[in-house]
Each structure stands twice: as structure tokens, then as C-alpha cells.
Amino acid sequence: MNIFALFETRVREAVEALIASGTLPSGLDLGRVVVEPPRDPSHGDLATNAALVLAKEAKTNPKALGEALAAELRADPRVAEASVAGPGFINLRLVPEVFRDVVRAALGDPKGFARTAPGSRPGKVNVEYVSANPTGPMHVGHGRGAVFGDALANLLAAAGRDVTREYYVNDAGAQVDVLARSAHLRYREALGEEVGPVPEGLYPGDYLKPVGARLAEEHGRALLGRPEQEWLPVVRETAIAMMMDLIRGDLAALGIHHDVFFSERSLHGANGGAVAALLDDLRGRGLVYEGRLPPPKGQLPEDWEDREQTLFRTLDFGDDTDRPLLKSDGSYTYFASDIAYHRDKYLRGATEMIDVLGADHGGYVKRMQAAVKAVTGGQASLDVKLCQLVRLLRNGEPVKMSKRAGEFVTLRDVIDEVGRDAVRFMMLYRKNDATLDFDLAKVVEQSKDNPVFYVQYAHARCRSAFRQAAAAMPDEDFSPASLLADADLSVLTDPGEIEIMRLVAQMPRVVEAAAAAHEPHRIAFHLYETASSLHGFWNKGKDLPQLRFVNPTDRKSTRARLALVEALTGVLASGLSILGVAAPDEMR
Structure with missing residues (x-):
């Protein structure tokens, strides 16, 4: 369940509603509209740039457009608050039930929650x-x-x-x-x-x-x-x-x-192999010519030769200069093979x-x-x-x-x-x-300063909570299916619990955005932030017994928190799997 994708669709629907009412012209390019976490979490749960990126094309003021879109979005029962900030950013605060639905989605499909079907x-x-x-x-x-x-x-x-x-x-x-x-x-x-x-x-x-x-x-x-x-x-x-x-x-x-x-050798088969076939193809398309290159700027490399060469017209496709395909001895350049x-x-x-x-x-x-x-x-x-x-x-x-x-x-x-x-x-x-x-x-220290330990320890802590619960309440069923069926998530109201739910909700978007940017480090960063949130809330429970994950005198809150922990466990395991790192049940 990707709430960012869901609300991106909702924002687009709000734009379409304004088009239908005549407030906006038709044919607007919605390709640059995004929904993402606000830079400052205190501003809300989601933010969209819709008013900023559409205002110029729509020939309207971005702040005025933001107010019109915010009014549309306030009608959505999942939106508790919609406000316009700065030059036109729209910040959304969601009702708690949205995040409870996220936890349920993660419980129901832990392996697929943050992933897209193969x-x-x-x-x-x-x-x-x-x-x-x-x-x-x-x-x-x-x-x-x-x-x-x-x-x-x-x-x-x-x-x-x-x-x-x-x-x-x-x-x-x-x-x-x-x-x-x-x-x-x-x-x-x-x-x-x-x-x-x-x-x-x-x-x-x-x-x-x-x-x-x-x-x-x-x-x-x-x-x-x-x-x-x-x-x-x-x-x-x-x-x-x-x-x-x-x-x-x-x-x-x-x-x-x-x-x-x-x-590489397979490219150089009989009669020149794939490299010769490449040159024939390029010549047939007029992309190869015989010519001289100007000397490179600065100090001349030792292998530079002022001679007529077989050149590829890479300049026409965004390169800084055309490139040679044959050396002076008639053999292919490394570039030709590549x-x-x-x-x-x-x-x-x-x-x-x-x-x-x-x-x-x-x-x-x-x-x-x-x-x-x-x-x-x-x-x-x-x-x-x-x-x-x-x-x-x-x-x-x-x-x-x-x-x-x-x-x-x-x-x-x-x-x-x-x-x-x-x-x-x-x-x-x-x-x-x-x-x-x-x-x-x-990298082998067991401390917060060692990120791999800190994240793996968070996963192990999650699993230990279930072992503690099973020992303290052997008559209870704490399986994901049972928790999904009857855990009352409305009791999760502490700011620490809300923060964990938000981080769980962000994981599908983090995966999607990291994949689009080709930046796997984003997964590692999000896992560390999520682990930090878990450890922080766990430590609060040491001083405040009512916030402990396992509390035999309050089975209702125990079941709700274990549902949240199970959802968090799936996020940690999924992220570690993407990084190719183990998700241990225990740390020694």
C-alpha cells in the first residue's frame, strides 16, 4: 500500500475537478506532479508540488491554485487537514485510520508490501x-x-x-x-x-x-x-x-x-565478429567518416596522433568530440569494442x-x-x-x-x-x-555509531518482543493472521507509535524513488532512521511501563503494538534483503 501513490492519484483527481469546473484550462501536463513527505515532518504527513508546477501553464497564481486544490482535498475523508505553505506547496495531514490501514497492509502481505510485482x-x-x-x-x-x-x-x-x-x-x-x-x-x-x-x-x-x-x-x-x-x-x-x-x-x-x-573476446570472431558488424552498420547509416581530429585542449597525451582516422559521429549525439574506431595499426579501439x-x-x-x-x-x-x-x-x-x-x-x-x-x-x-x-x-x-x-x-562495534549493527539489532529486537509475549502470555495467538484479524490499532496514539507508522508507510515510496534514481543508499538511510525510531520508543518503555511492547496486564495494547512491530519487522527485513544483508532474529 503506497499512500504516496494513492494521494498522487487523488491530487490529479482534484486537478481534473478544477478543470471540469472551469477553474483550470484543460490539457495541463500532470507529469511533474508528485506527492512526497514534507521536508519538516511537523508540517504534515504528505506534501505536493501540484500548484507550483501547474500554475505557469495554467496562467494563474500558484498560491491561489494551491488554495483551490487544498479545498478540493479537504473533502476527502482521509484528509484531516490541507494547508498551503510558502509559494504554493500543499501540506496534508491524514486521519489516523490511513496509517492503521498501512499497518494492516504490511501485516497482510509482508513480502509484497514495499515491492512491485515482478x-x-x-x-x-x-x-x-x-x-x-x-x-x-x-x-x-x-x-x-x-x-x-x-x-x-x-x-x-x-x-x-x-x-x-x-x-x-x-x-x-x-x-x-x-x-x-x-x-x-x-x-x-x-x-x-x-x-x-x-x-x-x-x-x-x-x-x-x-x-x-x-x-x-x-x-x-x-x-x-x-x-x-x-x-x-x-x-x-x-x-x-x-x-x-x-x-x-x-x-x-x-x-x-x-x-x-x-x-570480450567473443566480440572479435571470424571476419572481425560483432565489432566489424558494428562498423558496417554505422557506415551504412552514415555515422562513420574518415577525418582528422583537432588536438585536445591542454597537454597532449603521448598517444595522440595528427592523422586521418576512421571516426564515429558521436558529436551529433551529445559527445564533446567525434571518436576514433580504428588505431593506426588497423586494429579496433577499445571504444569500438565497447x-x-x-x-x-x-x-x-x-x-x-x-x-x-x-x-x-x-x-x-x-x-x-x-x-x-x-x-x-x-x-x-x-x-x-x-x-x-x-x-x-x-x-x-x-x-x-x-x-x-x-x-x-x-x-x-x-x-x-x-x-x-x-x-x-x-x-x-x-x-x-x-x-x-x-x-x-x-564496522564490528555493537553501538548506534555502527549502522549495520543498529539496523540488524532493530530487527532482532522486534523478534525478541514476540518471544517475550509468547513467554508471558502463552494462551495468546500472536501470529500475523490473528493480529490482522483483531488487533485494535486505535490504541496506538503515542507520538513514538505514530512516527513508526509513518516510517512504515514511507517504505514503498522509498523503494520506488530509490529505484528511479538508481540510488540504493536511500534504502540504507531509511532503514537506519526506522531502526532509530524503534529503539527510541523501546527505550521509552523502560521508563514508562504503559508504553512497553509486551504488557501482560494490558493485552489490548500488547496486541496492537505487536501488530505494529510485525509490520515494522517486514519493512526491516525487506529493506535488508534489497541490500543483500541478513535480518537476524537474535544478536549475539
């Missing part, structure tokens, strides 16, 4: 995330993108979208050749050679020793003394496969599983694409959005979400590098130390485009 929204969404080069274990920065992308996919699915979770395997190009050379060094080492320090330019981590051992086991000494062009493809294949197994294991430790692992890959996503049915990338890919955004617009004829969109750096700390001090990885702290090391839930929640408790300080000591 596949009920049109179009397919492809969320590509992680896509770390298969050259070693994942580091903490990869983990942030992994958690963000996975939670975003969960969020979109909760909002009724058809979602594909995809990993782009960068198994072509120079970096996997470096991987193969590094693995070949470990292969020689596994056969007993003294290889000495790892040469500069190769990957030094011990994680490649198992690859060397596997190669020695499978090939014996057959790969020694042969030209690189003969052994490199064999070693590369084994190394990539084992690195992807390592990465899949790291992701599984975070509870992350992709639907599709898409190989366009072919996104075209493939579109051909597989994706009309909305989301790429989750590191902050160093900021220059990639405009060109790829222009490319997607061009190759799909404007039928698909691309949103690129950039995840900023993670600073790994322990009690405020930077954490040293991992011996196993050689150059960084591995994601698995962090998961093993603090647990999946702490990693996932804390990666989402800050907006993706802000740098994140992740303190290994702080």
Missing part, C-alpha cells in the same frame, strides 16, 4: 557491474562496485523491473597477455626453476602460484623452451579460467551471483543499461551515452554510475597491503575479518559518488 514494469534492464580484469583477486574498490551494482539490481527487481545482472570479462587485450607471462613465470617456478624477483611489469602476487602449479600438472615441461607465441595462448586460457574462478569465489562470499558472464558490446546488450532486449564503474572512468560517460543513443536509434538509454575510492582503515589508520595480493588488500581478506553483512551495508551507507572511509574496527 516484471510489472515495462522494458528490460541490464546492470553490468564488477567487470574486474581477470588478472587477480578482487580488491576493496572492486567490492564497492560489486555491492552497489548488486543492491541496485535487487532494488530494480523490487520495483518490478526485469533485471539481468551481467559481468563483462575483459579477456582480450594486453592485460591478459601480461597475466599469461606472469603465470608462465610461476609455471617455471613450479617446475623447480629459481626465477628470482618478479620482473617489473608482471603481476607479483602469490595468488598466481596455484596457476603455475596447475600448468605444471597438466603440461609437465612441454611449455618450456618454446616460443612465446606458442605457449602464451595455452597459459592465458588456464590463467583466465582460474582467475575467474577466484573472482566468482570472492563474489559468492559477498552473496553476489551474475546471470551472464560476457566474454560500442559493439552495448549494441549486443540492446539486441538481447535491454532498453535500459546501467554500467557500474570506478571513478577513473568519468571520461567514458558522455561518449558511451552518445554511442548507445546512436546505435539504438534512441530506443535504449545508458546510465553510468561511478563508485568513488574506498579508504581502508583500522582505528583511523590506513591498512597495510596484503602479502598474498602483493599490491593491495584483497576483498576476501576484508570479508573474512568483518563479515559479509558489514561489508555490504557499509558500502551502501554512503552515496556511490562520495569517497568511503571503511574502518575495520568501527
